[in-house]
Amino acid sequence: MMPIFALVLCVPAFACLAMAMERHQETLFSARLPAVLSRVLRCVGWCVLLAALWLAVAGKGWALGLVWYSGCTSLAAGIVYGLLIVYARRTTVR
Secondary structure: OHHHHHHHHHHHHHHHHHHOOHHHHHHHHOOOOOHHHHHHHHHHHHHHHHHHHHHHHHHHHHHHHHHHHHHHHHHHHHHHHHHHHHHHHHHHHO
């Protein structure tokens, strides 16, 4: 069950990392966030990714846990990237 939580944690972690980037801030908020908030989002994103790594390794052991974590991060990054593309296309059409 803990590896599933790792997957669930990876999506918001990558969302935080994406929102910490100026390009995505302009797409989502039409403005740049303050530098302090960007740093906080980046720190939260990395900390949540570390927590997801811990959950994956605790649930499946080092060998399979690292493989599972790699898959979780790839899937989560793809989901967040896809959602950003869909959002950008929907806002430019209007």
